[in-house]
Amino acid sequence: MRSPDASPRRAVVLISGGLDSSTALAIAREQGYACYGLCVDYGQRHRAELAAAHRIAIALGVRDYKLMHLDLSTIGGSALTDPTVAVPETPTEGIPVTYVPARNTLLLGLALAWAEVLEAWNIFIGVNAIDYSGYPDCRPEFIQAFETMAQRATKASVEGKRFKIHTPLIELSKAQIIEHGLRLGVDYSITVSCYQADDEGRACGVCDACRLRRAGFGSASAADPTPYR
Amino acid sequence: MRSPDASPRRAVVLISGGLDSSTALAIAREQGYACYGLCVDYGQRHRAELAAAHRIAIALGVRDYKLMHLDLSTIGGSALTDPTVAVPETPTEGIPVTYVPARNTLLLGLALAWAEVLEAWNIFIGVNAIDYSGYPDCRPEFIQAFETMAQRATKASVEGKRFKIHTPLIELSKAQIIEHGLRLGVDYSITVSCYQADDEGRACGVCDACRLRRAGFGSASAADPTPYR
Numbered sequence: 001m002r003s004p005d006a007s008p009r010r011a012v013v014l015i016s017g018g019l020d021s022s023t024a025l026a027i028a029r030e031q032g033y034a035c036y037g038l039c040v041d042y043g044q045r046h047r048a049e050l051a052a053a054h055r056i057a058i059a060l061g062v063r064d065y066k067l068m069h070l071d072l073s074t075i076g077g078s079a080l081t082d083p084t085v086a087v088p089e090t091p092t093e094g095i096p097v098t099y100v101p102a103r104n105t106l107l108l109g110l111a112l113a114w115a116e117v118l119e120a121w122n123i124f125i126g127v128n129a130i131d132y133s134g135y136p137d138c139r140p141e142f143i144q145a146f147e148t149m150a151q152r153a154t155k156a157s158v159e160g161k162r163f164k165i166h167t168p169l170i171e172l173s174k175a176q177i178i179e180h181g182l183r184l185g186v187d188y189s190i191t192v193s194c195y196q197a198d199d200e201g202r203a204c205g206v207c208d209a210c211r212l213r214r215a216g217f218g219s220a221s222a223a224d225p226t227p228y229r
Numbered sequence: 230m231r232s233p234d235a236s237p238r239r240a241v242v243l244i245s246g247g248l249d250s251s252t253a254l255a256i257a258r259e260q261g262y263a264c265y266g267l268c269v270d271y272g273q274r275h276r277a278e279l280a281a282a283h284r285i286a287i288a289l290g291v292r293d294y295k296l297m298h299l300d301l302s303t304i305g306g307s308a309l310t311d312p313t314v315a316v317p318e319t320p321t322e323g324i325p326v327t328y329v330p331a332r333n334t335l336l337l338g339l340a341l342a343w344a345e346v347l348e349a350w351n352i353f354i355g356v357n358a359i360d361y362s363g364y365p366d367c368r369p370e371f372i373q374a375f376e377t378m379a380q381r382a383t384k385a386s387v388e389g390k391r392f393k394i395h396t397p398l399i400e401l402s403k404a405q406i407i408e409h410g411l412r413l414g415v416d417y418s419i420t421v422s423c424y425q426a427d428d429e430g431r432a433c434g435v436c437d438a439c440r441l442r443r444a445g446f447g448s449a450s451a452a453d454p455t456p457y458r
Contacts, residue, residue, distance in 0.1 A: 077346035102342035113331035117306035
C-alpha cells in the first residue's frame, strides 16, 4: 500500500473532458500517481469540453490543473477547428474530417514540456485504437514513435530520465473502457464527448463521437447518462 | 531552371528572427521552395525577435506568414520564458538554463500541422549542432526521431505522403552559416539573436546567443552588423 505521506510518482494526464481521457485519469490515480491534469484549448468548436475537463479534474482529485491555449483554428483543416466545415452526422469512409492535423503531437508535446518541469516521468493519454475514429495519432505506432522522440528531445532525457507515455485504453473497446471507469467511480454524466455539444454540454447524439459513446454504453449494458438535447 | 509560373514545391520554414533561421529561409528559397514562414510567440522574453521574424519574412519574400501563440511561460522552467530566471552572461557547464522544455517538439509540431493543411511536404528548421548551446532538440538524432514520428502522426502520412524535416545548417559552423547567408543576400542587421534584446532589438553582447553570433562574424571575417546597446 502506498502511504499518503510517501512522495508519489507524478504523472501529467491529458484531459479533454471526454469519456476516454476521464477514464485514463481515473486509471492513473488508481495506479498511485499524483496527477497533474492538462487541458488544451486548441480552438475546438465543442467548447463545453473545456468546462467538463475542469469538472472531471476536480472530481478525480488532480494535484494541479492547467489549461493551455493553442489556437489551431488559425491553421484549420478540420471540422473541429474550422466552423465552415460541418461535423459529419452519418458514418464516413476513411479518416473523417474531424481529424485535426498534428493534434496529438502537439498535446503530447505540451504534456512533455510540463512533465519535464514537474519532473514527472509519466504522461497519460486516453487514446484508443479499437472503437475510434481512425485518427492516425491514436495508434500504438504513433505513440511509440513519440516516446522514442521524447527520449531525444529533452534535457531530462539527455540526463538519463525516461519519459513513459501511458495509453491504458489503447487496446480496450469502448464498452470495456466504460466498464473499467464505472468500477473506478467515474461519473460519466459530467463528461462531454460530443463534437458539437451545446454550451450546457448536451450532446447531438449523431456525430461520430456520440455514436461510439452511445454504442459503448449499450455494449456495456450500462445506463447512458449523457444529456442529449 | 524553375519557371516562375511552375507550381513550386511548398515548404513551411520556422523563423525566429535570429541569424540561423533567417539563413535557413534563404536556403529554402534558393532551393526553389515556395516558403511559408511560421513564427511562434511562445512567451519568450526577447520580444524583439518577433518583429525581426516578420521583417525577415518580408525581406526574403515568403508566400505567407503566420504568427502563432503558445504561452510556454505558464510552464516556465527556462530563463527564456520565466522572468525570474536570469539569462547567464558568462559561459556555463552543460545544457544552459536558456533551454526551453520541449520547444522544438512544439515548434515542429505546429509546422507539421500547417504543412499538412498546405500540402507542403517540406519543413525547414535552422537548428545547428556545432556552434550551439547544447540544446538536446537541436541534434540530428532528435530531428530524425521527429521525422519518423511525423510519418505516423498525420492523415497525409497514412495516405502515403512523407514529410521531410530539412536542417540545412545542422553541420555548419556559425561562420559557415554566416558566409552562406551573406552569399544569399541575407541582411543580418535586421535579425535579432540576443536572448535579452531590448525593444529596439539591440543586443546585450554577452549572453550565449550573442557570444556565438559575435564569434561567428569574427571567424567569417565579416563585419558584425549587430546593433549592440
